[in-house]
Every structure is written in structure tokens, then in C-alpha cells.
Amino acid sequence: MSYPPSLQIIHLSQTDSTNLEARRHLPALTGNTPTLPLLVWADYQTAGRGQKGNHWEGEAGKNLLFTLVVCPHDLAAHEQFCISQATALGLYDALKPYAKPCSIKWPNDIYAGDRKVCGILIENILSHGQISHSLIGIGLNVNQEHFTSNAPNPVSLCQLTGHLLDRGALLRAVVNRISERLKLISLRQPDLLRQEYADALYRHDGYYRYRAGGIDFEARILGVEDDGHILLEEPGGKRHRYTFKEVHYLFPDRECE
Numbered sequence: 503m504s505y506p507p508s509l510q511i512i513h514l515s516q517t518d519s520t521n522l523e524a525r526r527h528l529p530a531l532t533g534n535t536p537t538l539p540l541l542v543w544a545d546y547q548t549a550g551r552g553q554k555g556n557h558w559e560g561e562a563g564k565n566l567l568f569t570l571v572v573c574p575h576d577l578a579a580h581e582q583f584c585i586s587q588a589t590a591l592g593l594y595d596a597l598k599p600y601a602k603p604c605s606i607k608w609p610n611d612i613y614a615g616d617r618k619v620c621g622i623l624i625e626n627i628l629s630h631g632q633i634s635h636s637l638i639g640i641g642l643n644v645n646q647e648h649f650t651s652n653a654p655n656p657v658s659l660c661q662l663t664g665h666l667l668d669r670g671a672l673l674r675a676v677v678n679r680i681s682e683r684l685k686l687i688s689l690r691q692p693d694l695l696r697q698e699y700a701d702a703l704y705r706h707d708g709y710y711r712y713r714a715g716g717i718d719f720e721a722r723i724l725g726v727e728d729d730g731h732i733l734l735e736e737p738g739g740k741r742h743r744y745t746f747k748e749v750h751y752l753f754p755d756r757e758c759e
Contacts (some may be wrong), residue, residue, distance in 0.1 A: 503674050507579060507683045508536045511543075516562075518549040520569035521625060521639040523629060524545050528627075528635060531571065538681050538726075543568035545672065564644040565658070566673055568678065572682030575688055577633045582626050583730040585636050586610045587699040589622055594639070594702050600659045600667070605704035608732050609746055612642075613704050616753060619643050619656035642676070644669055656758050692728070709737060711752035715746060718752060 505511065517523045524542045531539050546562035560567055572585065590610040598604045601614035612620035623639040643658035645666050659667055686695050700706065709722045712734065721734035721742065732749065734742045742749070749759040 503671070503678060503727060504716070505541070505674055505677060506538055509538055509677075511541045514542070515542040516546045516548065517542075517544045519547055519635050519639070519692075520544050520567055521623065522549070523568040524571050525625075528571070531573065531635070535686065537573055537575065538570060539573060540566060540571040540750060541576050541677060542571075546608065560641060560643075561646045561648075564646040566640070566669055566676070568640055568673065570638040570640070570677065572636040572638060574633050574636065577687065579628050579633060580729060581624070581692075582624075582633055582636075583726075583728060584692055584695055585626070585633075585684070586622070586624055586730065587695045588687055589624065589638050589640075589680055589685040589699055591695065591702065592683040593609055593620055593622070593642075595683070596672075596679040597642075599661070600663055602662070604702075605706075606699065606702045607704040607751070608726060609706075609730055614657055614662055615752075617655045619657050619662070637677045638680075639678075642672075644672060655753075659744055682690045698730070705751070712749050713752055713758050714720075714742065714749040718739055 514523065520542045524540060544567050547560060547567050548734050559752045561587060586609055590606045590612065593612050594604055594606055597612055597619065601612065603615055605613045610622040611618050620640065620642045624632050625637040627635040643656060645660045646658045649656045702704060703723060706723050709720050712719055712721055717737055721736045724733040724735050724741065726732050731743050731745055734744070752758050
């Protein structure tokens with residue numbers, strides 16, 4: 503399997519952050535660029551970040567740490583969550599054979615059962631009310647066998663499958679799957695993305711425990727709005743609308759996430 507055509511690839515043994523490295527190359531991506539012009543991946547990050555500034559743990563040479571630069575065409579700022587949906591679904595497609603049962607934990611983590619195998623950090627650059635570039639940073643646990651940080655539930659594909667994986671082949675598969683999903687945005691097919699994303703959501707079928715504003719409650723996922731807010735409904739019918747980090751999942755074996 504080869505990479506999408508016209509994709510420029512930069513591979514580094516070490517960098518501070520692949521998102522930061524990709525940002526340094528943006529001035530060269532002006533003009534009539536393809537939808538997916540650049541992939542930056544590194545064997546190690548000294549300042550890797552997750553959502554809301556969280557640190558991403560990654561043992562050198564064991565995982566996939568990379569950033570895809572996307573140049574959407576005519577995508578308004580208020581439509582930016584569809585990039586998150588497409589990215590998460592592309593990863594879901596590629597990782598289903600390894601991460602079982604595979605799901606997307608809102609907004610865009612990839613889970614195997616109740617454990618996190620992959621995280622995504624997307625930074626959108628706006629121009630005149632539209633998205634000129636999206637920097638899609640991805641940290642995927644591949645061959646790491648031990649985790650030492652205080653992250654609550656990391657797991658790697660190696661731990662799940664019992665064997666080491668070829669990082670290069672896996673990266674090509676992931677990039678191609680994400681590219682295929684991103685094409686649905688340019689084809690203006692948001693309904694397909696929305697429905698498949700909803701079907702792949704972690705805990706999408708039933709009532710589970712959550713915490714918001716210091717209060718624990720039970721609810722089910724009604725859906726995710728086009729702007730990324732999650733909608734929850736309690737058994738009595740009371741509904742809630744949250745943005746990321748306003749609500750936390752509760753687990754039997756740990757406090758929350």
C-alpha cells in the first residue's frame with residue numbers, strides 16, 4: 503500500500519512536537535495545494551501534547567507520532583468538527599483489526615474496550631471565516647509494552663495483539679484511511695460522517711455514569727451536534743449539552759476521565 507499521491511513526507515528521529523514541526527512548513531504550502539499535502543512523523547517527541555495541554559507519553563521508536571496537514575476547500579469555521587469526525591473514523595477503520603472492541607470516545611480518542619490506544623489533537627488555522635489549514639496531530643500506541651506516566655488507561659496495539667507491529671506499514675494504512683474519510687468532506691457528505699461516527703461512539707448504547715460540575719449522574723448519549731457538543735439524557739428525560747472537558751466519564755476501576 504502506498505501513500506496518497508502528492509503527499510510530502512518528513513520523517514524525523516526527534517522533534518519537539520510534530521504539530522509544531524508541521525506549522526514551520528506551512529509557508530511553503532501556499533497556493534494550489536492538494537487536500538492532503540504534508541505528513542510529519544517522528545520517532546520521539548520532547549514536547550508532545552494531548553487535548554487541553556495534556557502531556558502525551560511515548561517511548562522512543564515504539565509508537566506512531568505524526569501530524570497530517572489538511573487544506574480543506576470551502577470549509578467554514580463552524581464546520582470544523584467534521585474534520586475531527588473524519589479523522590477519528592479513519593483511525594477507527596484502520597485499527598479495528600487490532601483494537602478490539604474498537605470505538606471512538608468522544609470527541610476523538612480511539613479506545614479498545616475501556617482503554618485508550620490513540621489520541622488526536624487538531625489545530626485549525628482560520629482565514630476569512632474559513633479553515634485554511636488543519637494540523638491533525640496523532641499519537642498512536644503501537645509497540646510500547648510499559649507505561650510509566652499517571653495516564654489512567656493507556657494500552658498499545660502490541661499489548662492487545664501479543665506481537666510487535668510494523669510501524670511503517672501501519673502508518674501508511676492509517677494515513678490512507680484518514681484520507682478516504684476526509685474526501686467525504688470535500689464531497690459534501692456530512693450526513694454519512696455523522697451517522698457512522700455516532701454508530702462508532704464509545705458507550706453509545708445504554709446508560710452510563712458521568713460527572714459534570716462535581717455531580718455524578720447516569721445518562722445515555724443522544725448524539726453529538728455538528729459543532730462537537732455532546733448531548734446526554736438522564737433516565738427521567740433530563741437533557742444536558744456539554745463541550746469537551748465539561749463532562750467526564752466515570753469508570754468502576756478509576757475515578758474519571
